[in-house]
Amino acid sequence: MWKVLHQLCKESSLNFSTEVIEFIIREYGSKGFIDEAVRVFNSCPKVFKCEQTVGVYNSLLFALCEGKNFYGAYALIRRMIRKGASPNKETYSVLVNAWCKAGKLREAQEFLEEMSKKGFNPPVRGRDLLIDGLLNAGHIENAKGLVKKMAKEGFVPDIRTFNSLLEAICKSGEAEFCIELFSDVCKLGLCPDIDTYKIMIPIVAKLHKLDEAFRLLHCSIEEGHKPFPSLYAPILKALCRAGQFDDAFSLFSDMKIKGHLPNRPVYTMLIRMCARGGRFVEAANYLVEMTEIGLPPLSKNFDMVTDGLKNIGKHDLAERIEQLEVSLRGA
DSSP states (O other): OOOHHHHHHHSSSOOOOOOHHHHHHHHHHHHHOHHHHHHHHHHTTTTSHHHHHHHHHHHHHHHHHHTTTTHHHHHHHHHHHHTHHHHHHHHHHHHHHHHHHTTTTHHHHHHHHEEEEEEOOSSSSSHHHHHHHHHTTTHHHHHHHHHHHHHHTHHHHHHHHHHHHHHHHHHHHHHHHHHHHHHHHTTTOOOOOOHHHHHHHHHHHHOOOOOHHHHHHHHHHTTTTOOOOOHHHHHHHHHHTTOOOOHHHHHHHHHHHHHHOOOHHHHHHHHHHHHHHHHHHHHHHHHHHHHTTOOOOOHHHHHHHHHHHTTTTTTHHHHHHHHHHHHHHHH
């Protein structure tokens, strides 16, 4: 590849953009060809007629970190500063992520402290970079410990970082810890955003903490967010599972006014839950509703509802639902 690049530049007046050079260096790095990545970087000014921008530096930094050449990576940052290029968020993230991936948390912390002392403060707080790095490396326990330590000291993480942590903890199955951590950081002044609510509402609803789920939903509405189906669907499901169908129907009606219109998965879930709870008349009504707003139900939903209606003696309604299906399929 190097020979092809060099020949292209030698035989034509072709100039490579910085984006192309960044891509080539990263590709070399990801494949383990670190020497070639360095060679392309060093050839930027003379061979490729391309400036060594911060993005190009970051690409080589990525390649060096992929090769676990941390000494070379740190030397590159010193050179970067000498040449007058200021490190940006990606510069810090690349190196911190690599150190965390290698289990070198102390080195990552010392690097951030040293850069801060030199006046090159990262565009985001150092601890947030560390948490992101630990999460990217799969070290969830270390990330949890760091956030708990921050909370004890009265600090809160950046909301984007906190959401990433919540999502990772949730996937690991520690829902109770998510709720406890969320409560702690909110007391310290963390302001949830819509992504926080998207993560937290399903967690508390699944644990059947319905009062808390409703509180979070109403908080999101008060903050000006129009509820998505993904926000209220978990509460609907939890209510149905608890046999609180009237509450579920009331919430669903409310959300059709205050929130975004329900989508096919929400209707399908609600029809299925109604059928499981023996509420076949309501399930039939939702089938009709779906067709009226242009969301044709699945055949199996029609079968489930009509069979249920017949079993409870609602033969006329079952026949109307069957006719509705025939008219839809015929169209």
